Amino acid sequence: MDNQEADVIVIGAGIAGLSTAARAAEQGLGVVLVEKMSAIGGSSAMSGGWFAFTGTQEQQDAGIEDSIELFRSDLRKVGGYRNNPALVEAYMDNQLQTYEWLRAKGVSFGEVEISSGQSAPRGHSTRIREVLQLLHEDFTANGGETLFDARVTALDRNADGRVTGVIINDDTQLNAVLGVVIASGGFSRSRELLSVFAPEQLSAIPYGGPGNTGDGLRMGWKLGAGMADMSSISGTYGSHPETTDEQQELLTSYYMGGIIVNTDARRFVDESVDYKTLGSAVLTQPQALAFQIFDAPVRAKSHRGIALKDMDTLEDLGHLPSADTLEELAGLVGIPADQLVGTVDKYNAAIRGGEADEVGRTHLCNGVGELQPIEVGPFYAYPAKTLMTTTYGGLTFTPQGKVTDVDGEVIDGLYAVGEVTGGFHGAAYMTGSSLGKGSVFGCVVADTLASSYVGAVNG
Ligand SMILES: Cc1cc2nc3c(=O)[nH]c(=O)nc-3n(C[C@H](O)[C@H](O)[C@H](O)COP(=O)(O)OP(=O)(O)OC[C@H]3O[C@@H](n4cnc5c(N)ncnc54)[C@H](O)[C@@H]3O)c2cc1C
Incomplete structure (x- = not known):
C-alpha cells in the first residue's frame, strides 16, 4: 500500500x-x-x-409496460409493507441513472423477464462476472487501489465517536478522511449468525460467497x-440437493x-408467490424437499445459460428426471404415483374451472400469467431444496447510505x-x-461522499 490514508475505504469487492x-474514484476521490x-x-x-430496473431501453424494445408506480408498489407488496418507504423511494429516484451509468461503463443487458415479486417483466439479465470485472477495471483505471487477502477486522473510531479508519488482518491500520463504507455482504456462510437470527434456515443448503460470514x-x-429485517431472512426455493458452488x-x-x-406428492403452497416465501414453506415439508412438476410445453421455455430458467443444463447434469407418464415419473423420483396423478388432475380441473385451486393459485407469478394444465408428456420432476443464498437483513441506514445506530442517529463516518x-x-x-x-445505493453513497469532499474543500 502506498500510504496509510485514503479519502474513502470500501470493505468488500x-x-x-x-x-x-x-x-467514487471516477469523481477523483x-x-x-x-x-x-x-x-x-x-x-x-x-x-x-x-x-x-424500469424505464429501460430493453423494456421499451420488448414493448413491456411498466412504470415507477408499479415497481414501487411491487416492492412494497413483496416486502409485506415492512420495508422502509424512504429507502424504496431512494431506489426509485436513482435506479434509472444507475442503469445508465452501468451501460456507460460497458455493461450490456440481455433478456428482460418477469420473476419473483414482479408484476411486469423487469429482471434485466447480465453476465455478472463481466459486470464486476468492468467495474473493477474502471475503478483501477481511475486510480483506485485494491488490497486482496486483506480482511478488515475492526473499525477505528476517534474520541468524538467518528469512524476514522479500519484495522486490516488485525495488525495494519488504514485511515479514511471522508468515510468507511461497509460492503461486506451478508452472513449466509455463518452458521453462528444464522443460528442467532434465522435458526430455521440452518436446514437450508448453505450457499453464497465464501467470505460472507x-x-x-x-x-x-x-x-x-x-x-x-432480521426476522425475515429466508432462503430461495429451489435448487437441486447436490448443487455445487461452481454451478x-x-x-x-x-x-x-x-x-x-x-x-x-401433495401441493402445499401457492406457487405464484415470491421464491423466498416458497423457500420458507419448503423448509416445513418432509425432508425439506419438494419437486417442481411440469410438462413438455413448460420444458420448451428453457433458456440455456439464463439463471432460473435453464432446464437444459439441469438435464445435462442428470438432475432433471423425465418420463412419458406421471406414474413413471413418480416411480423415478420415489413419490406416490396415485397421489401425483390425483394432484395434477385436480390442478388441471381447477384451471378448467371445475373447482377452486386447492392452494388458491390464480396466476403464474405474482398475479400475472395464465395457468396452463399439465398434460403433455414427457413430464418432468425437479427435486429441489431451499438454498440459503442471501441474508437480506442487516444494518440500518439512511437513504444517503449513512449507518444509523439503535436510536436512529447517524454514526459519523x-x-x-x-x-x-x-x-x-x-x-x-x-x-x-x-x-x-x-x-x-453504491452510486448514492459515492455521491454522498463526493459531495462531502467538495464541502470539506470549500470549507
Ligand atoms: C446463487 C445466487 C443467485 C442470486 N441471484 C441474484 C440475482 O439474479 N439478482 C439479484 O438481485 N440478487 C441475486 N442474488 C443475491 C445477490 O447476488 C447478493 O445479495 C449481492 O450480490 C450481494 O452483493 P454485495 O456486494 O453486498 O455482497 P458480495 O457480493 O457478497 O460481496 C461482499 C464481499 O465482501 C468481502 N468481505 C466480507 N467480509 C470482509 C472483510 N471483513 N474484509 C474484507 N472483505 C470482506 C467478501 O469476501 C465479498 O467479496 C443471488 C445470490 C446467490 C448466492
Whole structure:
C-alpha cells in the first residue's frame, strides 16, 4: 500500500463495493478497496445476474409496460409493507441513472423477464462476472487501489465517536478522511449468525460467497448500529440437493407453469408467490424437499445459460428426471404415483374451472400469467431444496447510505451498502433488487461522499 490514508475505504469487492468504489474514484476521490478473499466477486459473482430496473431501453424494445408506480408498489407488496418507504423511494429516484451509468461503463443487458415479486417483466439479465470485472477495471483505471487477502477486522473510531479508519488482518491500520463504507455482504456462510437470527434456515443448503460470514454486520453491531429485517431472512426455493458452488442450479419452473409437490406428492403452497416465501414453506415439508412438476410445453421455455430458467443444463447434469407418464415419473423420483396423478388432475380441473385451486393459485407469478394444465408428456420432476443464498437483513441506514445506530442517529463516518444492510427489502425480495440495490445505493453513497469532499474543500 502506498500510504496509510485514503479519502474513502470500501470493505468488500462485490457489486455493492465495486459500484461504490468505481463511482467514487471516477469523481477523483482516493479510494482503497479492501477484500478479504484473493479475488473480487463475493456472492455477486455466483448470482443469477438479474438487475431490477424500469424505464429501460430493453423494456421499451420488448414493448413491456411498466412504470415507477408499479415497481414501487411491487416492492412494497413483496416486502409485506415492512420495508422502509424512504429507502424504496431512494431506489426509485436513482435506479434509472444507475442503469445508465452501468451501460456507460460497458455493461450490456440481455433478456428482460418477469420473476419473483414482479408484476411486469423487469429482471434485466447480465453476465455478472463481466459486470464486476468492468467495474473493477474502471475503478483501477481511475486510480483506485485494491488490497486482496486483506480482511478488515475492526473499525477505528476517534474520541468524538467518528469512524476514522479500519484495522486490516488485525495488525495494519488504514485511515479514511471522508468515510468507511461497509460492503461486506451478508452472513449466509455463518452458521453462528444464522443460528442467532434465522435458526430455521440452518436446514437450508448453505450457499453464497465464501467470505460472507457477517464480518461487516458484527463490526457495525459492535458500534451500536441498528438492524432491520432480521426476522425475515429466508432462503430461495429451489435448487437441486447436490448443487455445487461452481454451478448454481436454481430453477423457477413454477413461474413458467409448473407446480410444486412434497414427498407425498401433495401441493402445499401457492406457487405464484415470491421464491423466498416458497423457500420458507419448503423448509416445513418432509425432508425439506419438494419437486417442481411440469410438462413438455413448460420444458420448451428453457433458456440455456439464463439463471432460473435453464432446464437444459439441469438435464445435462442428470438432475432433471423425465418420463412419458406421471406414474413413471413418480416411480423415478420415489413419490406416490396415485397421489401425483390425483394432484395434477385436480390442478388441471381447477384451471378448467371445475373447482377452486386447492392452494388458491390464480396466476403464474405474482398475479400475472395464465395457468396452463399439465398434460403433455414427457413430464418432468425437479427435486429441489431451499438454498440459503442471501441474508437480506442487516444494518440500518439512511437513504444517503449513512449507518444509523439503535436510536436512529447517524454514526459519523460510517456508510453501508449492499447485502449487509437492512430495511430496503422488508419481508421478502424481488428478483434483481439485490444486485440492483448494491449498484443503486453504491452510486448514492459515492455521491454522498463526493459531495462531502467538495464541502470539506470549500470549507
Ligand atoms: C446463487 C445466487 C443467485 C442470486 N441471484 C441474484 C440475482 O439474479 N439478482 C439479484 O438481485 N440478487 C441475486 N442474488 C443475491 C445477490 O447476488 C447478493 O445479495 C449481492 O450480490 C450481494 O452483493 P454485495 O456486494 O453486498 O455482497 P458480495 O457480493 O457478497 O460481496 C461482499 C464481499 O465482501 C468481502 N468481505 C466480507 N467480509 C470482509 C472483510 N471483513 N474484509 C474484507 N472483505 C470482506 C467478501 O469476501 C465479498 O467479496 C443471488 C445470490 C446467490 C448466492
